[in-house]
Amino acid sequence: MNHVKLLFFATIRERAGTRTLEMDIPEDMTVQGLKEKLANDIPALKESMLSVLVTVNREYAFDEAVIPPNAEIGMFPPVSGG
Amino acid sequence: MQPSILPTIFSITEDEIDLNALLSQVTLPSTGAAAIFTGMVRGETRRGDAHDTDYLEYEAYIPMAEEKMKQVADEIRAKWESIEGIAIVQRIGKLYPKTPTVLIACTAAHRDTGVFEAARYGIDRLKEIVPIWKREVSPDGQFWVEGDYIPKPGE
Numbered sequence: 001m002n003h004v005k006l007l008f009f010a011t012i013r014e015r016a017g018t019r020t021l022e023m024d025i026p027e028d029m030t031v032q033g034l035k036e037k038l039a040n041d042i043p044a045l046k047e048s049m050l051s052v053l054v055t056v057n058r059e060y061a062f063d064e065a066v067i068p069p070n071a072e073i074g075m076f077p078p079v080s081g082g
Numbered sequence: 083m084q085p086s087i088l089p090t091i092f093s094i095t096e097d098e099i100d101l102n103a104l105l106s107q108v109t110l111p112s113t114g115a116a117a118i119f120t121g122m123v124r125g126e127t128r129r130g131d132a133h134d135t136d137y138l139e140y141e142a143y144i145p146m147a148e149e150k151m152k153q154v155a156d157e158i159r160a161k162w163e164s165i166e167g168i169a170i171v172q173r174i175g176k177l178y179p180k181t182p183t184v185l186i187a188c189t190a191a192h193r194d195t196g197v198f199e200a201a202r203y204g205i206d207r208l209k210e211i212v213p214i215w216k217r218e219v220s221p222d223g224q225f226w227v228e229g230d231y232i233p234k235p236g237e
């Protein structure tokens with residue numbers, strides 16, 4: 001298993017009810033797999049996982065990417081700075 | 083000029099944006115032009131869905147946001163070789179109407195070498211890829227402002 005740290009922001013943080021979450025995931029889990037796991041584990045996030053942006057170690061990551069050990073994973077809606 | 087000495091400033095801050103201090107940090111002896119964009123909290127919106135705003139509350143994924151600001155600065159330098167200094171600063175926290183929230187400053191020797199376009203590019207890219215969000219609080223309630231840009235691989 002790989003240990004990873006999730007960071008939630010904006011609407012995702014509010015729906016998750018927490019800023020951070022640590023968990024163990026299978027070594028071959030992809031970004032898509034993680035989104036499916038969270039949609040399953042945290043019902044309040046189910047709808048958000050359809051459109052969430054995901055980062056792995058502070059770079060945007062896409063569905064097929066395999067999550068490396070000790071990854072810092074960000075999850076958030078499209079950005080709105082400025 | 084050595085690229086390594088060109089000043090590039092990027093930060094997320096809860097403090098007031100100090101335009102004069104930032105401008106002096108991106109001004110070289112050879113600088114003759116600066117284009118500065120700043121956005122502020124708009125208290126009265128008339129275009130589109132007209133409404134008033136009490137305040138905006140910003141949050142950021144700070145370490146990633148600063149890395150992406152550096153990436154935006156690198157992209158500016160790749161597009162406009164004339165650019166000397168670049169400052170990209172986003173203020174976060176609770177910000178009220180008329181308050182500057184973001185600043186992009188680009189400097190160059192002369193005004194006709196791309197400084198205006200570079201600053202415009204900087205704010206446009208910040209709004210696409212830098213992880214910052216704002217929640218708007220108005221007399222009618224509150225809502226998260228969400229962008230519509232989906233970053234592509236490599237961004």
